[in-house]
């Protein structure tokens with residue numbers, strides 16, 4: 410499994426101040442865990458949360474789950490100390506909130522000399538300026554691996570409303586998807602706040618899947634099963650993918666450049682997508698076997 414094929418169906422935030430949540434996460438079915446020092450932690454609790462989160466990362470026990478520390482902004486009184494502690498702890502990634510310019514990423518990268526080479530940068534995309542600069546941000550550093558949509562901050566800054574169809578943030582989501590895919594980054598969708606509303610979450614996940622997101626950020630363990638299900642290829646997807654690959658290979662062997670399956674044309678681009686789905690299913694199987 411490479412950084413590109415690693416599943417990120419479910420990316421669970423947990424407050425870095427809550428020892429119980431950090432412990433519980435060791436056995437939760439999340440593909441990735443964001444140990445939060447920013448918005449989920451009160452100012453009074455931030456220094457203790459920093460120690461707790463970094464100790465948890467050093468101690469490990471999270472199996473194949475990807476570990477990300479969300480630090481406070483480098484323009485806050487906690488940001489620099491968070492970054493130094495996170496670099497020393499060596500998570501899979503450090504998530505910078507409120508990224509608005511490419512310089513936010515290059516500035517962070519310059520301060521990460523002490524971090525292990527494998528510690529990547531993730532960027533919270535959640536400000537209006539960040540949306541306008543999404544392409545330049547996506548290209549800012551080879552260390553950057555993933556965009557995380559921060560739709561709560563975005564709705565606040567746009568003075569918009571949360572609506573079921575998410576029309577108020579659709580332009581922003583589209584700009585970030587375009588930028589991420591153009592530069593080979595992963596991208597995960599924003600949170601669904603009503604964490605007991607399973608039907609609403611499912612609809613939001615389906616919309617995110619159809620738009621092209623790799624997965625969804627979550628705030629409660631009750632949301633994991635839906636995200637893991639919706640962002641995985643279905644058995645029908647995989648059966649069709651197998652058929653497309655076999656039909657195309659047979660057509661190629663006969664010297665044809667295209668195949669026809671059930672009255673539909675199958676070209677190399679359809680086969681590339683079929684192979685992507687098969688690789689994604691294999692990566693999910695590998696991850697789940699490693700976690701069980």
Ligand SMILES: CC(C)(COP(=O)(O)OP(=O)(O)OC[C@H]1O[C@@H](n2cnc3c(N)ncnc32)[C@H](O)[C@@H]1OP(=O)(O)O)[C@@H](O)C(=O)NCCC(=O)NCCSC(=O)C[C@H](O)C(=O)O
Pocket residue numbers: 421422423424429430431433434445448449533535558559560561562563599600604628629630
């Ligand atoms: C939303 C919550 C405050 C609810 O907490 P609580 O009432 O304690 O939930 P439960 O009693 O139902 O919890 C059941 C058990 O599950 C554990 N738990 C709960 N949440 C988590 C979690 N996120 N990770 C791991 N474990 C969790 C509890 O400890 C219970 O365990 P047990 O003791 O064994 O019964 C709470 O879920 C919460 O704080 N969620 C995270 C909120 C958060 O991180 N917010 C910040 C990120 S969202 C954001 O900032 C997005 C972005 O920046 C933007 O702008 O959009």
Ligand SMILES: [Mg+2]
Pocket residue numbers: 448506533535559561562
């Ligand atoms: Mg935010």
